[in-house]
Amino acid sequence: MSIRIMGSGSAIPKRKVTNDELCGFIDSNDNWIKERTGIISRYISMGETVRTLACKAAKKAIKDAGINACDIELIIVATCSAEQALPCIACEVQKSIGAEGAVAFDLNAACAGFLFAMNTADTYISGGIYKNALIIGAEVLSNIVDWSDRSTCILFGDGAGALYFEKDNSKLRFIQKSNGFKGEALSCYQRDSKSAFYEGDILYKYVKMDGREVFRFATRVVSDTILRLLDEEGMTVDDIDMFLLHQANLRIIECIAKRLKADISKFETNVERFGNTSSASIPILIDEVRRKGKLTEGMKIVISGFGAGLTYSACLMEL
Numbered sequence: 001m002s003i004r005i006m007g008s009g010s011a012i013p014k015r016k017v018t019n020d021e022l023c024g025f026i027d028s029n030d031n032w033i034k035e036r037t038g039i040i041s042r043y044i045s046m047g048e049t050v051r052t053l054a055c056k057a058a059k060k061a062i063k064d065a066g067i068n069a070c071d072i073e074l075i076i077v078a079t080c081s082a083e084q085a086l087p088c089i090a091c092e093v094q095k096s097i098g099a100e101g102a103v104a105f106d107l108n109a110a111c112a113g114f115l116f117a118m119n120t121a122d123t124y125i126s127g128g129i130y131k132n133a134l135i136i137g138a139e140v141l142s143n144i145v146d147w148s149d150r151s152t153c154i155l156f157g158d159g160a161g162a163l164y165f166e167k168d169n170s171k172l173r174f175i176q177k178s179n180g181f182k183g184e185a186l187s188c189y190q191r192d193s194k195s196a197f198y199e200g201d202i203l204y205k206y207v208k209m210d211g212r213e214v215f216r217f218a219t220r221v222v223s224d225t226i227l228r229l230l231d232e233e234g235m236t237v238d239d240i241d242m243f244l245l246h247q248a249n250l251r252i253i254e255c256i257a258k259r260l261k262a263d264i265s266k267f268e269t270n271v272e273r274f275g276n277t278s279s280a281s282i283p284i285l286i287d288e289v290r291r292k293g294k295l296t297e298g299m300k301i302v303i304s305g306f307g308a309g310l311t312y313s314a315c316l317m318e319l
């Protein structure tokens with residue numbers, strides 16, 4: 001038993017921000033950003049929230065799938081940047097779309113969050129507990145980025161993507177891993193620890209990153225994990241029609257392709273236009289690729305996410 005994509009949708013803030021615009025207030029330049037990251041522009045919230053973007057993407061995926069929201073049984077929102085702690089975003093989505101019968105909860109595994117959520121849905125559905133799932137990745141990272149830190153603020157963007165899945169019999173295999181011992185490489189301590197009894201610590205509330213460490217981690221673990229996944233399935237890189245990786249940085253994707261000895265044309269990218277949207281990057285990419293008609297029945301694809309935690313995951317899916 002496995003799950004199959006039956007619908008997709010995405011929601012992007014209206015405001016596009018180019019590298020040149022950023023370089024109006026940070027000491028950088030368009031060339032540096034393009035060369036080191038591949039990013040040309042990103043979309044930044046002008047009041048859109050994780051909630052509003054998630055709801056919009058969800059409605060598009062439901063429309064695309066042609067289903068009735070009240071038949072949805074499971075809603076998971078992967079996010080690490082929600083403006084609200086309670087109620088969770090998935091419950092907000094449930095209310096907004098009218099999915100009365102659904103079980104809804106959020107999951108945070110940063111940039112691997114969407115794949116962790118897909119794996120969770122697959123486990124529930126394969127176990128016979130639910131028949132379908134709406135999985136959303138939604139982020140407004142512009143709220144947690146330090147706009148005076150040129151090494152991080154150039155990377156991130158805002159947006160949401162949603163995929164609707166139903167039970168199926170096609171091949172679907174996941175590997176997911178966490179390495180909390182390296183967590184300091186990419187952190188964000190957002191909320192005060194102050195209470196009636198405790199003064200609280202002074203926190204740096206923005207994303208803090210050791211870029212080189214994350215780069216090394218991503219290129220190494222993603223290629224190793226994909227090779228392990230394929231090996232366990234008796235397949236090779238040549239058997240794969242398309243690679244859909246978390247859109248963190250074009251150089252990371254090129255480096256992974258090289259390590260895998262895979263043809264770079266098999267790697268779809270949109271990081272150039274959206275920047276790194278963390279848990280939203282994979283569903284936004286899949287939605288784009290689906291709409292272009294590039295995903296056809298019988299294709300074998302590999303999806304991989306990696307990021308803070310540190311967390312990482314790879315998935316082999318036969319369409």
Ligand code: UT7
Binds near residue numbers: 029248
């Ligand atoms: O979802 C996962 C999220 N994280 C990532 O994907 C991050 C992965 N890491 C990276 O993408 C890269 O490490 C960065 C793009 C963040 C940085 O590129 P790098 O080639 O690793 O640069 P670096 O950190 O080694 O810094 C090299 C130089 C430094 O200057 P000095 O010390 O050599 O004088 C930085 O201060 O580049 C400087 N620098 C910049 N210069 C112009 C850092 N950011 C910028 C900038 N513009 N925006």
